[in-house]
Amino acid sequence: MSKSIVSIVKGTVAKKMVEDALNHLGGVESLIREGSTVVVKPNGGHEGPPESSVCTSPAVVKAVIEAIQKANPKKIILAEAAAIGCDTMNCLEISGIKKAAEEAGVDDIRDIKSDPDLIRKKIENPRSALRNIKLPRFLLEADHIVNVPIFKTHVSMVFTCALKNIKGVVQDAIHGTMHMTNLAAAMMDLWSVVRADLSIADLIRPMEGYGPHTTGNPVDFGCIVASQDPVALDATVCRMIGLPIKEVDYFEAARERGLGVVDEDKIEIRGNTIKEVYKRLHLPYLEGFAAWPEYNFYIENACSSCQGLMAFSMAKLKLLDGYDMNKGIDIVLGRKKEIPEGVRFGKNLILVGDCTKALKKKIDTAGESCLFVMGCPPGEPLPYWAVVDRKDQPDLELLGNPKKGRKRMEDENEALLKKMKTQRSE
């Protein structure tokens, strides 16, 4: 069986790095057909200026479009669907991606969220609650989709790179559904109907720490990583930054779907070696819960997504002053079957994630109560809100009024960032 090829290029000039990375894969002419229509999908889903590393760097987007032009395609379209509550064109503007794409001579820039020409695609053998997905006709009819993510740590998925970036091709309704089902499985279901045939990841200044928004730290890394296999690409990136693959659950979901390979012996690295570029990044979502001994955690078979999310919520509590006033509460994650001994019911017991639904039923049947945070994984701010507000189903606040929910989350994250900066300078 032939190996998946991943190219790693260390350097300082995005244009040369992207060109070299594609040459290691056989050259752009072998990857992009002459006369074809190409959709370029960056990570431009949030409002972050270039220096924040919230979005793919404009220099990389420009370099990718210029490289693709060498294959003489008929048309290059840059397309994005920003996160729920965000305006796509605004995000592309603030991130510098729109300007970079225009300077490179892109033929069209599309906001997927407002595209009226959609086609319903059935998902065969779905692994999540998704059965059908409506996707823009231009995306489905494109000859090539070139995925251009940036690497960031991610509160509810541990990290985001090639695999997760494809989530930005759906409109808000599907996006919302994906967050209410198993997100990792939903992402792979999406890949089964819309497959990028080339991924070029921006690791020039990836984000470590509490990503993926304003509370993460951009760090100099100086690499471009490219592959036709998004799974092999993400697995290689994990090896480059010291992220243990076994602790990230969505590789298994990707492998099950036949999207690519994870094992090192099935991947051929070209260009620089992993050893040459290795640099351990700060990955706080994988740290243990022993750091918060004043809280009682009951964790059983909880995947890294819920654990990462809870870890972020605890860090937020600690830095935003909610920690002391909520000490002593009980928090359950994962598939715990029995009611933990000694827990206090009512507002002092919080069940996080859909995996705890069965336990909630048991508690209800026993005539007791608890707070429940829905989602798989739940939305980013929800476990934190459950602790500070002690309200059942905080998702209703987020989904009921996405703009208001987003504003609250952004204000909190801004306050968190300020505290983190002050702490670092002390």
Ligand code: SF4
């Ligand atoms: S609810 Fe949480 S622990 Fe359960 S599968 Fe979903 S993300 Fe993982």
